[in-house]
Amino acid sequence: MGARSGNNYLSALKKLGAEIWIGGTRAGEVTSYPAFANCARSVASLYDMQMEHPEAMTFRTDDGGRAGMSFIIPKSVEDVRKRTKMMKTWADFGCGMLGRTPDYLNVSIAAMAAARDFFSESDPRFGDNIWNYYLEARHHDWCATHTLVNPRASRAAGWSGQTDADLALKLVEKTNEGIVVNGCRLLATLAPMSEELLVFPSTVLKAEPAAEPFALSFAIPCNAKGLKFLCRDTYDLGRPRFDHPLASRFDEMDAVVVFDNVVVPWNRVFLCGDVVRCNSLYAATSAVVHMMHQVVVKNVAKSEFLLGLAARIAESSDAMPLQHVRERLAEMITTVETMRSCLRAAEADAAVDKWGVFVPARPPLDTARNLFPRLYPRMVEIIQLNSSSSLMATPSAADFANPDELPDLERYFAAADSPARERVALYRLAWDVACSSFGGRQVLYERFFFGDPVRMASALVDNTDLKPLVDRVKAFLKRPD
Numbered sequence: 001m002g003a004r005s006g007n008n009y010l011s012a013l014k015k016l017g018a019e020i021w022i023g024g025t026r027a028g029e030v031t032s033y034p035a036f037a038n039c040a041r042s043v044a045s046l047y048d049m050q051m052e053h054p055e056a057m058t059f060r061t062d063d064g065g066r067a068g069m070s071f072i073i074p075k076s077v078e079d080v081r082k083r084t085k086m087m088k089t090w091a092d093f094g095c096g097m098l099g100r101t102p103d104y105l106n107v108s109i110a111a112m113a114a115a116r117d118f119f120s121e122s123d124p125r126f127g128d129n130i131w132n133y134y135l136e137a138r139h140h141d142w143c144a145t146h147t148l149v150n151p152r153a154s155r156a157a158g159w160s161g162q163t164d165a166d167l168a169l170k171l172v173e174k175t176n177e178g179i180v181v182n183g184c185r186l187l188a189t190l191a192p193m194s195e196e197l198l199v200f201p202s203t204v205l206k207a208e209p210a211a212e213p214f215a216l217s218f219a220i221p222c223n224a225k226g227l228k229f230l231c232r233d234t235y236d237l238g239r240p241r242f243d244h245p246l247a248s249r250f251d252e253m254d255a256v257v258v259f260d261n262v263v264v265p266w267n268r269v270f271l272c273g274d275v276v277r278c279n280s281l282y283a284a285t286s287a288v289v290h291m292m293h294q295v296v297v298k299n300v301a302k303s304e305f306l307l308g309l310a311a312r313i314a315e316s317s318d319a320m321p322l323q324h325v326r327e328r329l330a331e332m333i334t335t336v337e338t339m340r341s342c343l344r345a346a347e348a349d350a351a352v353d354k355w356g357v358f359v360p361a362r363p364p365l366d367t368a369r370n371l372f373p374r375l376y377p378r379m380v381e382i383i384q385l386n387s388s389s390s391l392m393a394t395p396s397a398a399d400f401a402n403p404d405e406l407p408d409l410e411r412y413f414a415a416a417d418s419p420a421r422e423r424v425a426l427y428r429l430a431w432d433v434a435c436s437s438f439g440g441r442q443v444l445y446e447r448f449f450f451g452d453p454v455r456m457a458s459a460l461v462d463n464t465d466l467k468p469l470v471d472r473v474k475a476f477l478k479r480p481d
């Protein structure tokens with residue numbers, strides 16, 4: 001099939017019947033279930049763009065078909081740039097608020113497939129498995145979720161000490177059919193709207209036999225027997241678009257995943273019991289860098305959207321001449337330009353890795369991913385500071401529909417350059433960015449979704465060659481005069 005349409009995605013999701021729990025009940029058919037239907041429709045719109053703009057959103061495969069551009073295995077800087085453009089189109093559609101557009105995982109599957117020998121070295125079957133899985137995922141244009149982190153009841157001995165081995169996802173047995181796994185993982189974003197679950201290695205495991213049952217990498221359909229998704233509250237409360245402009249479109253949902261003796265067929269296993277390879281998988285296959293590429297494109301889209309919103313708020317409230325407002329806008333501009341510059345540098349310095357794939361340069365992407373968890377909350381804070389009580393002066397669509405209230409609304413809620421309805425729509429959007437549950441979750445997402453910021457910072461130190469700089473300092477200290 002190759003690149004799919006929104007209808008194709010929705011009908012596949014409709015038939016899936018994954019076990020999804022929310023608010024004390026098992027959710028029914030997802031595409032019409034209130035908590036998920038709107039976001040599923042948004043994801044469908046992304047797929048429709050592939051049909052509407054095939055040249056920009058898809059690429060021609062060896063078999064003559066067309067596949068979604070995020071499945072491309074880049075062979076040139078030009079391929080990397082084409083992928084940026086496609087990902088930006090998707091990110092802009094969701095105002096950067098849909099973090100898990102399917103490209104997030106597609107780029108990672110493509111990178112791992114290109115590095116199939118990495119998996120073959122563990123077991124020759126695994127290299128074939130990851131390659132065939134890539135072809136299958138690309139052919140069906142699947143929407144996937146993933147889960148990396150094991151739950152912890154206590155920090156007493158730290159994860160690597162396996163204190164919570166009873167909670168963590170682990171291998172129970174190997175059978176002729178496949179591997180049987182049991183336990184729990186968090187956190188699968190977009191799970192209810194996904195067809196496939198990718199399970200990749202969790203945070204670094206100790207290189208010791210006791211860690212081997214936890215060293216797993218595989219993929220299973222979301223409706224696999226024994227697989228359950230336990231969702232948080234929905235932030236899409238079924239309100240009109242006017243009331244909750246973002247939550248009514250883009251609540252991508254997060255779920256804890258329970259594996260109740262789930263059988264993973266052998267052809268879906270990519271690594272099993274290989275602690276060393278599990279620990280190095282993301283870096284060795286360059287998958288982490290390709291994912292950072294998607295993330296930084298999203299950061300550009302999201303920071304641009306918030307800057308546009310802040311500028312419109314300043315304009316409509318006649319606050320543009322105020323010095324402190326200008327200073328804050330300038331701060332947001334520097335965020336946008338920093339993200340754009342990191343992206344551009346990463347593309348410009350893209351180079352071939354040992355698997356023959358063009359990979360965007362890691363240092364600028366790493367810089368962006370370390371900065372954004374701090375910059376995004378500050379952008380949200382600026383929206384709050386520049387909007388203040390206007391974020392609360394936000395009557396709903398129902399109020400505007402009531403003729404008894406309308407004269408007061410029209411009189412007291414108008415802005416310098418816009419009528420009341422327009423002004424309230426603007427501040428309801430600002431509220432959904434900066435104050436609502438949806439907005440709060442976005443801040444949390446940016447702080448943590450790509451990993452604990454402390455460990456991300458530590459990885460940046462490890463990946464930076466500091467020696468030449470230290471040598472310069474030493475040489476300076478030795479200068480005779």
Ligand SMILES: Cc1cc2nc3c(=O)[nH]c(=O)nc-3n(C[C@H](O)[C@H](O)[C@H](O)COP(=O)(O)OP(=O)(O)OC[C@H]3O[C@@H](n4cnc5c(N)ncnc54)[C@H](O)[C@@H]3O)c2cc1C
Nearest residue numbers: 146147148149186187188189254444445448449451452454
């Ligand atoms: C909205 C959202 C969506 C997400 N979506 C996904 C997803 O789709 N797939 C997925 O796999 N994961 C997802 N995640 C999970 C994400 O991978 C984790 O949040 C991240 O890896 C951090 O792990 P943690 O939450 O267990 O935090 P922890 O590791 O518990 O860290 C919490 C805090 O404690 C500190 N800390 C931890 N250990 C120590 C220590 N030993 N000493 C001192 N301080 C310490 C950390 O620095 C941090 O500040 C998501 C998270 C969020 C918030």
